[in-house]
Amino acid sequence: MKLNRNFYSRDTITVAKELLGKTLVHHIEGNKLKGMIVETEAYLGLRDKAAHSYGGRITKRVETMYGLPGTAYVYLIYGMYYCFNIVTVKEGIPEAVLIRAIEPIENIDIMALLRYGKPYEELSKYEKKNLTNGPGKLSMAFNIDKRLDKINLCGDRLYLEHGNKEMFNIVETKRIGIDYAEEAKDYPYRFYIEGNPYVSKL
DNA sequence: TAGACGATCTGCT
DNA sequence: GCAGATCGTCTAG
Numbered sequence: 001m002k003l004n005r006n007f008y009s010r011d012t013i014t015v016a017k018e019l020l021g022k023t024l025v026h027h028i029e030g031n032k033l034k035g036m037i038v039e040t041e042a043y044l045g046l047r048d049k050a051a052h053s054y055g056g057r058i059t060k061r062v063e064t065m066y067g068l069p070g071t072a073y074v075y076l077i078y079g080m081y082y083c084f085n086i087v088t089v090k091e092g093i094p095e096a097v098l099i100r101a102i103e104p105i106e107n108i109d110i111m112a113l114l115r116y117g118k119p120y121e122e123l124s125k126y127e128k129k130n131l132t133n134g135p136g137k138l139s140m141a142f143n144i145d146k147r148l149d150k151i152n153l154c155g156d157r158l159y160l161e162h163g164n165k166e167m168f169n170i171v172e173t174k175r176i177g178i179d180y181a182e183e184a185k186d187y188p189y190r191f192y193i194e195g196n197p198y199v200s201k202l
Numbered sequence: 203t204a205g206a207c208g209a210t211c212t213g214c215t
Numbered sequence: 216g217c218a219g220a221t222c223g224t225c226t227a228g
Binding site: 041043050051052075076077078079080081083085098100130134135136137175176177178180181 | 208211
Binding site: 076078 | 220221222223224225
């Protein structure tokens with residue numbers, strides 16, 4: 001069952017935690033890519049120095065974060081990778097959840113082709129493990145890029161579903177790659193499924 | 203309009 | 216473990 005607008009229209013920390021174990025679905029050229037979310041990070045707009053929207057900044061790039069909850073926020077990082085986020089709370093409040101890692105479920109061969117240009121069986125052990133265990137990596141494997149910025153996640157192209165197994169422990173820890181963010185770099189806004197092999201960093 | 207930098211990943215040491 | 220890749224976005228002037 002698809003997650004609706006109400007799911008996203010809540011406190012960002014809550015949504016970040018509850019997104020764990022949910023299934024991400026992307027329809028591409030007649031095929032469905034599916035994966036389970038295993039790692040997320042919360043970005044709390046105004047009061048969070050690590051967020052693009054810190055202090056209420058509104059620029060061309062971050063305006064997406066001010067949109068409706070359940071909207072995709074996709075941006076380019078380091079000139080070569082895309083990061084996929086989900087807008088939360090309500091329109092006008094610039095908060096979002098970064099999807100950091102996914103466990104592949106369906107059409108893994110297509111993901112392997114998108115990421116490494118060869119089918120899954122031909123991947124080395126190292127490549128299999130690294131298929132989707134990071135924000136830039138999962139974007140490659142799921143064919144997510146800037147064209148999906150501002151897309152409605154309550155639609156039929158890219159959306160989330162309730163998962164099957166939701167029995168797991170959630171680990172809370174500090175976020176990654178935001179050392180510039182002063183005191184905000186130590187906030188415990190990163191969440192992942194304990195023991196899952198696709199988590200980007202322990 | 204120029205200059206600095208980043209919510210990352212890879213490959214080499 | 217560390218540096219390089221690589222360019223859109225933002226800020227200052």
